[in-house]
Amino acid sequence: xxxxxxxxxxxxxxxxxxxxxxxxxxxxxxxxxxxxxxxxxxxxxxxxxxxxxxxxxxxxxxxxxxxxxxxxxxxxxxxxxxxxxxxxxxxxxxxxxxxxxxxxxxxxxxxxxxxxxxxxxxxxxxxxxxxxxxxxxxxxxxxxxxxxxxxxxxxxxxxxxxxxxxxxxxxxxxxxxxxxxxxxxxxxxxxxxxxxxxxxxxxxxxxxxxxxxxxxxxxxxxxxxxxxxxxxxxxxxxxxxxxxxxxxxxxxxxxxxxxxxxxxxxxxxxxxxxxxxxxxxxxxxxxxxxxxxxxxxxxxxxxxxxxxxxxxxxxxxxxxxxxxxxxxxxxxxxxxxxxxxxxxxxxxxxxxxxxxxxxxxxxxxxxxx
Ligand code: F6R
Numbered sequence: 001x002x003x004x005x006x007x008x009x010x011x012x013x014x015x016x017x018x019x020x021x022x023x024x025x026x027x028x029x030x031x032x033x034x035x036x037x038x039x040x041x042x043x044x045x046x047x048x049x050x051x052x053x054x055x056x057x058x059x060x061x062x063x064x065x066x067x068x069x070x071x072x073x074x075x076x077x078x079x080x081x082x083x084x085x086x087x088x089x090x091x092x093x094x095x096x097x098x099x100x101x102x103x104x105x106x107x108x109x110x111x112x113x114x115x116x117x118x119x120x121x122x123x124x125x126x127x128x129x130x131x132x133x134x135x136x137x138x139x140x141x142x143x144x145x146x147x148x149x150x151x152x153x154x155x156x157x158x159x160x161x162x163x164x165x166x167x168x169x170x171x172x173x174x175x176x177x178x179x180x181x182x183x184x185x186x187x188x189x190x191x192x193x194x195x196x197x198x199x200x201x202x203x204x205x206x207x208x209x210x211x212x213x214x215x216x217x218x219x220x221x222x223x224x225x226x227x228x229x230x231x232x233x234x235x236x237x238x239x240x241x242x243x244x245x246x247x248x249x250x251x252x253x254x255x256x257x258x259x260x261x262x263x264x265x266x267x268x269x270x271x272x273x274x275x276x277x278x279x280x281x282x283x284x285x286x287x288x289x290x291x292x293x294x295x296x297x298x299x300x301x302x303x304x305x306x307x308x309x310x311x312x313x314x315x316x317x318x319x320x321x322x323x324x325x326x327x328x329x330x331x332x333x334x335x336x337x338x339x340x341x342x343x344x345x346x347x348x349x350x351x352x353x354x355x356x357x358x359x360x361x362x363x364x365x366x367x368x369x
Contacts, residue, residue: 001152009153009246009356013342014204019148019158020335021197023165028194031187033172037144044124045074045177048098052123053080054114055102056366058156058241059163063102064234065334066167072331073175073189083114084369093121100126100170104151104159105365106134113369115139128166130159144170153357154364155246157342160238161200161335168193168331192329196336199326203339207323211340214305214321215347218272225266225273226253226341227293229286231334232276239274239341246359247349256293269301274344276337277308277315282330287314294318307337 005011027035038045051070053063060082067078076098081091083101093099099118103111106129115125115136127140130148137143146162172189175181218224224243228236236253243251254263256275267273275294278286291314298304298318305321315322325336349356 006350007153007346007356009155009157009346012151012153012158013339013346015149015158016161016339016342017197017201017204019146019162020165020200022147022149023162024169024193024197025147027169028190031190032176032183033169033186033190035144035169035173038142038173041142042177044098045174047096048076048124049096051076051078051098051100052093052118053078053100053102054083054086054111054118055080056083056108056110058160058238059102059104059108059111061234061238061241062160062163062167063100064237065164065231066171068231069168069171069331070174073171073181073186074178075180076174076178081114082110083108084110086114087117093118093123095122095124097123098126099123100128100167101136101140102128102163102167103134103136104130104146104148104156104163106131106136107365107367108136109367109369112136112139126170128163128170130162152364154359154362155242155345155356160338164335165193165196188329189331192332196328196332199328199336200339202326203336207325207340208343211323211343212347214323215344216351219348219351221249221272221348223250223271225263225271226251226276227256227259227273227290228253228276228337229256229278229290230283231331232256232278232337235276235334235337235341236274238338239345242342242345243348245362246345246356247352247354248360249348256290259293259296264296264300267297267300267302271302273297273302273304274341275304275306276333277306277312279309279327279330279333280312280314281309281327287312291315291318307340309333
């Protein structure tokens with residue numbers, strides 16, 4: 001079933017372009033998002049005043065990325081909550097809250113219990129799920145399936161990019177239904193979304209080998225930090241989680257702006273730091289701020305590995321390594337920047353001789369609370 005691949009994870013990373021393309025397929029007509037599963041829910045989308053995203057682990061990071069898109073395109077305030085934290089306080093819920101759960105397996109007990117709890121308290125629930133007929137979608141009022149195909153490796157990769165894609169489709173749909181997103185802005189975002197699969201394929205073709213080589217050189221590393229900003233922040237968290245999970249290396253992700261509030265104290269000579277650099281074309285202000293963060297950590301001896309857009313020359317003087325991603329419009333970078341991080345975690349675990357598909361102490365689907 002692995003085909004010619006060394007692991008399911010390697011196969012599934014190679015399927016990231018398809019995961020995005022298949023999740024988009026059949027949901028775009030004449031440049032507009034059409035999600036047949038959401039027919040008849042227009043009044044619901046018009047009536048909500050809040051969206052609460054509930055998920056665990058990697059799926060929760062997809063939710064954090066989706067928050068930016070939902071707020072920008074659908075103009076609804078969004079909170080993202082870890083499912084296991086959610087129902088152990090007294091959360092405020094009403095019929096104007098749409099609870100969006102995200103789960104690859106659709107069986108994660110923490111997420112399932114949170115969805116049930118929300119439903120019992122009058123919230124409407126929508127499930128983003130990769131597994132047809134799983135328990136969480138069955139317990140929800142509406143379903144948007146991701147079409148990443150079965151994911152076997154414990155570490156979630158192709159499902160993650162498919163989850164972000166589904167959230168973007170949802171955000172564009174809800175924005176149009178609520179009348180807050182123009183046809184032109186929607187069409188532009190749709191065109192970007194349709195281009196993402198090819199851009200991920202470009203990364204796999206052009207940067208996979210170099211990224212894997214870098215991971216091999218770093219096989220003895222004891223700690224890696226990840227910095228990102230805006231939509232790059234959840235990607236930094238995802239990069240750190242994947243590295244911990246399959247290579248057993250200490251890793252932490254930070255919002256780049258937090259550096260000076262504490263984490264910069266961790267920087268000592270030789271400390272590897274991945275930095276996800278915002279687009280100089282689309283986010284020049286954030287780009288410059290992140291470049292100055294890079295200068296600050298570099299001055300303290302960090303070994304800086306940047307993930308930057310093709311053509312971004314401003315990062316070159318300060319970077320020890322540069323991994324390139326294609327130019328992408330605002331909000332679309334996370335779907336690209338995460339790919340080298342998945343490749344890196346996998347390469348490092350392989351270099352350490354570990355089983356990347358079955359990391360210790362973990363199960364693919366966590367069906368206990
Ligand atoms: C990390 C990973 C986990 C899952 C989490 C939720 O690589 O795979 O963090 O994302 O356990 O699982 P699902 O999406 O099945 O609810």
